[in-house]
Amino acid sequence: MAKVKVATVWLEACAGCHMSFLDIDERLVDLVDLVDIVYSPIVDGKKIPKATVGVIEGALGNDEELHLAKEMRKQCDIIVAWGDCAVFGGINCMRNFTDRRQALKEAYVDSPSTVNPGGVIPHEDIPHLLPQAIPVDHEVKVDVYVPGCPPDADTILWVFQELLEGRVPTVPSEMMRYD
Numbered sequence: 001m002a003k004v005k006v007a008t009v010w011l012e013a014c015a016g017c018h019m020s021f022l023d024i025d026e027r028l029v030d031l032v033d034l035v036d037i038v039y040s041p042i043v044d045g046k047k048i049p050k051a052t053v054g055v056i057e058g059a060l061g062n063d064e065e066l067h068l069a070k071e072m073r074k075q076c077d078i079i080v081a082w083g084d085c086a087v088f089g090g091i092n093c094m095r096n097f098t099d100r101r102q103a104l105k106e107a108y109v110d111s112p113s114t115v116n117p118g119g120v121i122p123h124e125d126i127p128h129l130l131p132q133a134i135p136v137d138h139e140v141k142v143d144v145y146v147p148g149c150p151p152d153a154d155t156i157l158w159v160f161q162e163l164l165e166g167r168v169p170t171v172p173s174e175m176m177r178y179d
């Protein structure tokens with residue numbers, strides 16, 4: 001049987017959801033017998049190819065992330081929003097209480113650990129911030145929501161198993177994790 005092609009992407013996020021995915025541990029060995037990870041932070045892919053399942057970790061906070069989310073939607077049959085950042089916007093939304101200029105100044109000039117005597121704020125060579133950090137489904141259709149910060153490894157595996165069985169799952173509340 002042909003393997004199911006899966007793409008995953010890490011947008012505005014801490015990578016904790018991908019770490020939780022790796023927490024599937026030895027069960028990953030069985031999973032990779034069934035899926036082919038064609039694009040992901042953990043493989044060396046340059047372009048998002050066609051895939052059956054596209055997993056998005058992270059909110060949309062800049063124009064590059066917005067582009068990647070739209071590419072995922074275009075290339076993947078089923079989009080999974082992985083974790084609170086993708087589902088709700090998550091901790092990234094803390095900057096929504098201020099404007100973009102102030103958020104950049106805080107990040108590049110004012111934060112206690114920053115040494116930037118010239119007060120230089122890069123603006124041309126980095127992706128431009130969107131007005132606010134937003135959940136993925138504010139811009140692209142999401143088919144499966146997996147909340148949690150991060151979602152539990154067992155929940156992530158269950159979602160994959162459901163998808164491999166041909167079902168589009170709704171995660172039951174008892175499988176959601178917020179610790």
Ligand code: SF4
Binds near residue numbers: 015016148
């Ligand atoms: S949902 Fe939590 S663990 Fe996942 S990327 Fe966001 S902050 Fe990190």
